[in-house]
Amino acid sequence: MNVVQYVMNTVHFEGPIMQQTPELMRFIKDALNAGQSRDTIRASLAAADWTALEIDAALSSWHHSETSGAVPRPQRSTSAWDALFYAMLFAAFGLMIGHAMHLMLGVITFLLPELGDSYSHYRMNGLRWSMAAVMVFTPAFLWLHWKDALASRINPVLRFGTIRRWLTAIALLAAALTLACDGIYVIYAFLTGDLTLRFIVKAAAVALMAGTVLFYFRQERQTEAPARFNPGAWLAAGLTLIALAASLWLSGGPLQGQKEARDQIRLDELRTLADDLRSCRSYRTEGLPETLDPMTCARAPEHLTGLASAITYARLEADRFELCIQLEAPDRAGTPYSMHRKADLHCVEETLD
Numbered sequence: 001m002n003v004v005q006y007v008m009n010t011v012h013f014e015g016p017i018m019q020q021t022p023e024l025m026r027f028i029k030d031a032l033n034a035g036q037s038r039d040t041i042r043a044s045l046a047a048a049d050w051t052a053l054e055i056d057a058a059l060s061s062w063h064h065s066e067t068s069g070a071v072p073r074p075q076r077s078t079s080a081w082d083a084l085f086y087a088m089l090f091a092a093f094g095l096m097i098g099h100a101m102h103l104m105l106g107v108i109t110f111l112l113p114e115l116g117d118s119y120s121h122y123r124m125n126g127l128r129w130s131m132a133a134v135m136v137f138t139p140a141f142l143w144l145h146w147k148d149a150l151a152s153r154i155n156p157v158l159r160f161g162t163i164r165r166w167l168t169a170i171a172l173l174a175a176a177l178t179l180a181c182d183g184i185y186v187i188y189a190f191l192t193g194d195l196t197l198r199f200i201v202k203a204a205a206v207a208l209m210a211g212t213v214l215f216y217f218r219q220e221r222q223t224e225a226p227a228r229f230n231p232g233a234w235l236a237a238g239l240t241l242i243a244l245a246a247s248l249w250l251s252g253g254p255l256q257g258q259k260e261a262r263d264q265i266r267l268d269e270l271r272t273l274a275d276d277l278r279s280c281r282s283y284r285t286e287g288l289p290e291t292l293d294p295m296t297c298a299r300a301p302e303h304l305t306g307l308a309s310a311i312t313y314a315r316l317e318a319d320r321f322e323l324c325i326q327l328e329a330p331d332r333a334g335t336p337y338s339m340h341r342k343a344d345l346h347c348v349e350e351t352l353d
Contacts, residue, residue: 024050024058025072032062032070053160082163089148090167092141093216096240097209099130099137103243104205106130110250112198124251124260124332131247134240145233168217175213182206212236259328262307266325267336267346269308273298274323274348277313284352287318294323319352 024045031041038059045055063071106127152159186203189195216232251257273294280297283289292313295301314322324347327333339346 024054025061028058028062029070029072032064057160082161085144085148086161086164086167089141089144090171092137092144093236094171096134096137096141097213097236099133100236100240100243101206101209102130103127103134103247104209104239105202107243107246107250108198108201108205112201114196114198127247128251128257131244131251134244138237138240138244142233142237145230149230171213172217175210175217178210179207179214182210209239212239256329256332260332263327263329263333265305266307266310266327267333267339269304270311270323270325270346270348271338272304273308273311274350277321277323278350279353288315288321288352290315292321316349320349321352322347322349324348 027045028041031044041059042055045058046052050058061073063073065071182203186195186200189199212232212235216230216236218232276299277292277294277297279299282297292315294311294313295304295308298304298308311323311325314324316322324342324345326344327346330341330344330346333346335341336346339348341347
């Protein structure tokens, strides 16, 4: 944050200079040298549809004295610092919106299940990654936006910087294309008969986030004085926090994450022991015994954890067996490929090679 603070102080003490046309600068110079007052010049420019911000910025670029006439004031360039600051601001906003949309879509997927859905440990970990991202980028965006809004109120010309205008245009284009693609997908799903309730809710969530981006940047094309705090920023942050809260409720927090991680290890070791026992040469001729410790056939027991000791064995036929293990969060594990559930147990059936 110290680096960001340094950048902010550097940018806002100097401030980017609004680019002025040569004709405007020549007009003001000639008018000042002709003895016209600044109020008269301001009225003439306003009658020609120049905005108040553009007029004030142009007039502030000149110093006039009776002896020397109109003298241009120095216009120091801070383009590199502007690019760095606004890149951080727009990146924080974009990453916050992107991860918030991912959280929304994930929550909708879990709350509105469809036929064939199954819980995925890796999908939930993807939501947890986005949760961590919004916890970082949301306060970073709000802080950067607050600094920018404060500087813009002190010096409204900042809002007309070239770099800021370009980044704003890119953001608006991305949001407009997102809305257009969202509408295309909805129409296509309707025509193919795939328009479900979950699809509609997801499309509405995408449209909401894209509309929030458009709403946030709505003042960038206005010439009036900026608001103390853009309501679009509050809307974007509010939607992000709602998505984060819903995701935290759905994921169960860090304790639930630890349970799921241990269950994933259990399932991996269940598959490993099933493969090892299936290839165990000791039972190819004599057949499987009634009781057996699966660990006796482990080819690399040193790679297994203590969780593997809870795996149970059952003989189904002379050459067919079943291994099972109880999970801490069986509903969150779903039913992975090649496994089946028996109450709270996850089991694998295999035949000797």
